[in-house]
Amino acid sequence: MRRGFLLDGKAKPKGAAPPPAARLKPTPLEVDTNAKASQATSVPTPLKAMDRGSDREYSVMPSGVIENAGRPDGYITGKFTIHEDTPGVDVPDAEFMFTSMPPGAPDAVSCIMTGWLKRHLLSQPGFPKPMDIPEKPAYRIDNIPGKGKGMIATRKIKVGDVVSTERPLKVDPAAIPIPLDFPAHFSDMQMHQAFLYEKGVITEKIVKRMQPERQAAYMSLANTHLHDGSSPIMGITRTNAFGLENMCEKDGAANDRASWYSGVWDHQSRINHSCSPNVVRTWDTASFSQQMRASRDIEEGEEITVTYTNLTWTYERRKGDLKPYEVDCDCKSCSQVDHTRSDKRRTSFANPPPLRPPMGPVPSGTAPDAWIAPALKMIRLMEAEGLECIPQYPKVLHQIVNAYAFMADERALIYARKLYQAKRVRMEESSSNGFYEKLCELDTLKQTLGMAWGLMRLAARGPPGMVMPMVFCG
Numbered sequence: 001m002r003r004g005f006l007l008d009g010k011a012k013p014k015g016a017a018p019p020p021a022a023r024l025k026p027t028p029l030e031v032d033t034n035a036k037a038s039q040a041t042s043v044p045t046p047l048k049a050m051d052r053g054s055d056r057e058y059s060v061m062p063s064g065v066i067e068n069a070g071r072p073d074g075y076i077t078g079k080f081t082i083h084e085d086t087p088g089v090d091v092p093d094a095e096f097m098f099t100s101m102p103p104g105a106p107d108a109v110s111c112i113m114t115g116w117l118k119r120h121l122l123s124q125p126g127f128p129k130p131m132d133i134p135e136k137p138a139y140r141i142d143n144i145p146g147k148g149k150g151m152i153a154t155r156k157i158k159v160g161d162v163v164s165t166e167r168p169l170k171v172d173p174a175a176i177p178i179p180l181d182f183p184a185h186f187s188d189m190q191m192h193q194a195f196l197y198e199k200g201v202i203t204e205k206i207v208k209r210m211q212p213e214r215q216a217a218y219m220s221l222a223n224t225h226l227h228d229g230s231s232p233i234m235g236i237t238r239t240n241a242f243g244l245e246n247m248c249e250k251d252g253a254a255n256d257r258a259s260w261y262s263g264v265w266d267h268q269s270r271i272n273h274s275c276s277p278n279v280v281r282t283w284d285t286a287s288f289s290q291q292m293r294a295s296r297d298i299e300e301g302e303e304i305t306v307t308y309t310n311l312t313w314t315y316e317r318r319k320g321d322l323k324p325y326e327v328d329c330d331c332k333s334c335s336q337v338d339h340t341r342s343d344k345r346r347t348s349f350a351n352p353p354p355l356r357p358p359m360g361p362v363p364s365g366t367a368p369d370a371w372i373a374p375a376l377k378m379i380r381l382m383e384a385e386g387l388e389c390i391p392q393y394p395k396v397l398h399q400i401v402n403a404y405a406f407m408a409d410e411r412a413l414i415y416a417r418k419l420y421q422a423k424r425v426r427m428e429e430s431s432s433n434g435f436y437e438k439l440c441e442l443d444t445l446k447q448t449l450g451m452a453w454g455l456m457r458l459a460a461r462g463p464p465g466m467v468m469p470m471v472f473c474g
């Protein structure tokens, strides 16, 4: 017998910079109820991949059309236990249980989680915190030509404002380290199929624990995994899940996908992909919900979109990553005949250059702020590509605010306002106790270390780097 572990990666990642090529490839897709029929070529995937920062091995689930898909002959169902959540019985830290969260809530989420995570959540003061739901609904779910269902803005939504806050229908780990036994002759694909079978059995149990109307909502979601061995219920999860990247397991590093949980939503799972999306999604563990905020102004009637892939990748790489989702992206970047310019821009965004102030007098004919120009240009290009949603955007803004503050130049305020909105979009403004909003005021800015040094340098009539040479890294 060969031993394997039920570890898979599903759930669309955030637009964050990914681990290197060997990272676990997230298996597919978001889809719509009218999703195009599978074009159906087999998508070859390696059986195992090593995730950065982890020595764990992962099974990478197949997609597309797989011959002889389904539970392989000779495979005997694994014998493992996921505990029931029984009052008065503590499940050990590293063992899994079926439970609902928050307990007793009318929209309680059907979950599988470890004993540790459940205790951790319930020990948080005020858990669950109230969800931040807009007073006036901001969207409707509707048919989108060529895309099936999607989300449409029903009013103007300003940058930073909440578009949707919703608890998932279900939450379970992106990977469950459960040992499985395989006959020695099993091929990699047969092991894949056994994984999918077991994962389907578990997923079916979670779904059956949902309240009837939530179960019906789950079953009405699209499934594009019709020919790869996924059961219908498992296919819906693979089609619709998003990762909850910041809800980690005990000792789980942020880049260790074995620690990641994923969720499936009634409404939010309907949102379509764009390579220039207009919302950022953030999992808010405190309210056990996912929030989507506008990363730029959205007009009434505009489609609301999010990314399923890494937006600093080239067109071809994004296209390959989106293939299992059956997404034929028609964004302004993908629609171009020649992707060279967009590819060059996007790949450059992955690693914004550090800004270094001049160490001595500025040569005549050079603008005093010439050293900030690369960051200013990058922000312009990010906005031109519609990428206010990527994590590098606020980092570059931060650099510019620091740099202008260091020059005692009030143009810092222009970028401080953008930075404040970018922080609101990512739900980082509230956790900063309003720091970024205060930074939009000149009086506050003058009190920052950077601007205080800048003012001192101006008083001494020195060059920008004379007083405090340093590297700004946001």
Ligand SMILES: [Zn+2]
Binding pocket: 274, 275, 276, 329, 330, 331, 332, 333, 334, 335
């Ligand atoms: Zn696109």
